[in-house]
Amino acid sequence: MKLIVGLGNLGKQYDHTRHNIGFAVADELARRWQAGEWKESREALYVEHRAPEKVFLIKPTTYMNASGRAVGAWAHFYNISPEDVVVIQDDMDMAVGQTRIRKGGSSGGHNGIKSTIAALGTEDFLRFKVGIGHPEHNQEAVIGHVLHPFVGEQKKLIDQAVQDMASAVELWLQGDLETAMQKYNKKAPKKEKLATIACFGDSLVQGFPFGPESSWLATVEKLTGMHLLNYGQCGECCDEILYRLRETPVPGAVQFVLFMGGMNDLLQSRSVDMIMEDMQQAASWCMAKHYKFCLVLPWLCADAALNEKVQKLRTGMQATFKHMTLLDLERAFAKSATGPATTAASGADVTGTAGGKDAGTADSAAGTAGAAARTPFFLDGVHPTAATYDLLGKYAAPVLKKWARR
Numbered sequence: 386m387k388l389i390v391g392l393g394n395l396g397k398q399y400d401h402t403r404h405n406i407g408f409a410v411a412d413e414l415a416r417r418w419q420a421g422e423w424k425e426s427r428e429a430l431y432v433e434h435r436a437p438e439k440v441f442l443i444k445p446t447t448y449m450n451a452s453g454r455a456v457g458a459w460a461h462f463y464n465i466s467p468e469d470v471v472v473i474q475d476d477m478d479m480a481v482g483q484t485r486i487r488k489g490g491s492s493g494g495h496n497g498i499k500s501t502i503a504a505l506g507t508e509d510f511l512r513f514k515v516g517i518g519h520p521e522h523n524q525e526a527v528i529g530h531v532l533h534p535f536v537g538e539q540k541k542l543i544d545q546a547v548q549d550m551a552s553a554v555e556l557w558l559q560g561d562l563e564t565a566m567q568k569y570n571k572k573a574p575k576k577e578k579l580a581t582i583a584c585f586g587d588s589l590v591q592g593f594p595f596g597p598e599s600s601w602l603a604t605v606e607k608l609t610g611m612h613l614l615n616y617g618q619c620g621e622c623c624d625e626i627l628y629r630l631r632e633t634p635v636p637g638a639v640q641f642v643l644f645m646g647g648m649n650d651l652l653q654s655r656s657v658d659m660i661m662e663d664m665q666q667a668a669s670w671c672m673a674k675h676y677k678f679c680l681v682l683p684w685l686c687a688d689a690a691l692n693e694k695v696q697k698l699r700t701g702m703q704a705t706f707k708h709m710t711l712l713d714l715e716r717a718f719a720k721s722a723t724g725p726a727t728t729a730a731s732g733a734d735v736t737g738t739a740g741g742k743d744a745g746t747a748d749s750a751a752g753t754a755g756a757a758a759r760t761p762f763f764l765d766g767v768h769p770t771a772a773t774y775d776l777l778g779k780y781a782a783p784v785l786k787k788w789a790r791r
Contacts, residue, residue: 387442392473395446418432436559456470481543482543485570502656537607577633579612580640587617588619589683589769622660645663665705680710
């Protein structure tokens with residue numbers, strides 16, 4: 386008789402979080418085995434399986450820190466020896482998606498394992514581990530980290546790790562632990578050195594009125610793992626953004642600078658030539674400091690009159706900075722299923738090459754007839770809704786990551 390334990394916390398608020406990897410693998414095994422509905426007994430949800438001997442697959446309902454109560458109850462009731470127990474757990478000391486099978490050893494600070502050791506009276510049982518990574522630079526962020534879901538590339542790694550650990554458990558049930566260990570004891574992947582980008586701009590960088598934590602840059606950071614330092618300030622024109630760029634001390638890790646402005650300038654009737662002169666000075670300063678520079682094109686909004694000015698600025702930027710790296714977030718609206726049909730993608734997509742001859746015409750269409758259709762995207766015609774900031778960030782994330790890798 387075998388006992389397989391997936392560690393986690395019961396409740397919808399904990400579904401798909403880092404600490405619930407054990408539950409995720411248990412659910413995958415139950416699915417593969419077509420084990421039916423989970424039943425409840427001895428402080429755990431359970432299903433049964435034969436492979437060919439009887440197997441109990443359980444998910445403790447005690448919450449993580451008291452998992453041992455359920456493990457001990459099942460092991461003692463059915464007289465299952467520790468060598469026939471497998472515990473599936475998350476491990477912060479392993480890279481995200483890394484897998485490892487280990488017999489014995491200390492708890493490593495994992496409260497679920499600590500509780501299980503106490504309940505079984507021994508450390509000699511198998512642990513099937515999935516790495517969830519450790520919160521960088523902040524030891525106090527552990528609780529928030531383990532109760533946070535995976536996103537982006539990390540979710541893909543975890544989805545594969547869940548499949549791998551389920552397959553490893555099945556190999557163990559077939560009596561082939563050695564093959565399982567050879568196949569699934571994976572070395573930590575080589576850690577990619579992620580970019581640190583200093584982002585200067587106005588309220589559209591700052592995330593007004595929600596704040597930096599809800600800006601499109603926050604979505605990019607969440608999806609890519611890159612470090613985006615938000616130096617956005619509400620109400621600033623490009624000359625003020627340029628001043629802050631020159632005067633703000635940034636960390637030594639910064640190699641990239643993102644610059645976005647122009648909307649406040651237009652609202653305050655500054656000329657396109659003056660705006661682009663400030664942008665040119667920003668680019669030259671970054672080049673002299675050996676920063677890689679990305680200029681963000683302003684997107685069209687829900688104000689038709691303002692869009693005529695925005696379109697003129699976009700066209701001027703595309704012509705003047707055609708050999709520079711440009712990020713055109715206008716494309717995010719074109720990709721949105723609910724976006725206006727007249728929205729067209731134009732300009733550079735951090736390729737350094739501006740759009741073709743029809744770019745100005747496409748912008749003009751979106752700036753007049755399309756303005757009213759953009760109303761749902763904006764709070765006041767100019768500032769995006771929280772959902773729009775997220776939409777912009779989701780579009781920008783892979784584009785900026787590609788730029789930074791270059």
